[in-house]
Amino acid sequence: MRPITRGLLAGLTVSTFALAGCSSDSKTAATTTTEAAADDTAAADEPATTNAPATPATVTGGSAEITVTVGVDDFETSGGTRVVSVPKGTNVTLSLTNPDADESYHLHGYDLEQDAAKGATAKITFTADQSGRFDVESHNTEATLLVLVVV
Numbered sequence: 814m815r816p817i818t819r820g821l822l823a824g825l826t827v828s829t830f831a832l833a834g835c836s837s838d839s840k841t842a843a844t845t846t847t848e849a850a851a852d853d854t855a856a857a858d859e860p861a862t863t864n865a866p867a868t869p870a871t872v873t874g875g876s877a878e879i880t881v882t883v884g885v886d887d888f889e890t891s892g893g894t895r896v897v898s899v900p901k902g903t904n905v906t907l908s909l910t911n912p913d914a915d916e917s918y919h920l921h922g923y924d925l926e927q928d929a930a931k932g933a934t935a936k937i938t939f940t941a942d943q944s945g946r947f948d949v950e951s952h953n954t955e956a957t958l959l960v961l962v963v964v
Contacts, residue, residue, distance in 0.1 A: 867898035867962040876904040879959065883911035883951065887958040898962040899941050907937040907949060909958065917952035920961070926952070 870877040877899050881887050888895040899905055909918045912932050919926045920937055922945060929935035937949075941963040949959040 865894040865896045867896045867960075870897050870899045870903075870905075872899060872903055875902070876906070878906045878908060879961070880908045881910070881949070881958050883909070883916065883958060884913060887956070888960060889956045889958070895958070896960040896962060898964055901941055901944055901963050903941045903963075905939055905941050905961070907959070907961075908934050909937070909949070910934045911951070914953065918949060918958070919952050920947060920949050922947040 870879055879897055881895070884890055886895065907918075907920065909916070909927070909929065910932070911929070915929070915931050916935065917926065917928045918935050918937065920939070922943060923939055925937050925939055927935040927937050941961075944963050947961045947963065948957050949961060950957050
């Protein structure tokens, strides 16, 4: 299959799942995405390299909360599989905790930062209004903690 055909097929698949989620009577909607890197990000740097599929976040009432504990369930600890997707327009809260050290977190592309003391939870809240793949990283260690995919 030609690359343009694959990209078109992936886009149609994502659109179909997104529209199907809109027609549901349920208050909880999640979308499924394919492993396709979007080119319309505002990120100045490349996202983490991963072959892991994105896991849909639980979206309730247009909002999603994603929790990451450094050294327990982050991208690096999971072997590069902590990739989470949300539909464009979702209000997202990232709750980030490092139980072992003071931390400075950064969401690339949206250019949002938050500091937290050892054991404290930093919260980054924003509207996912840009499509693409965005790294959440530690500015202390420069490790990727999460890859957020907005579809």
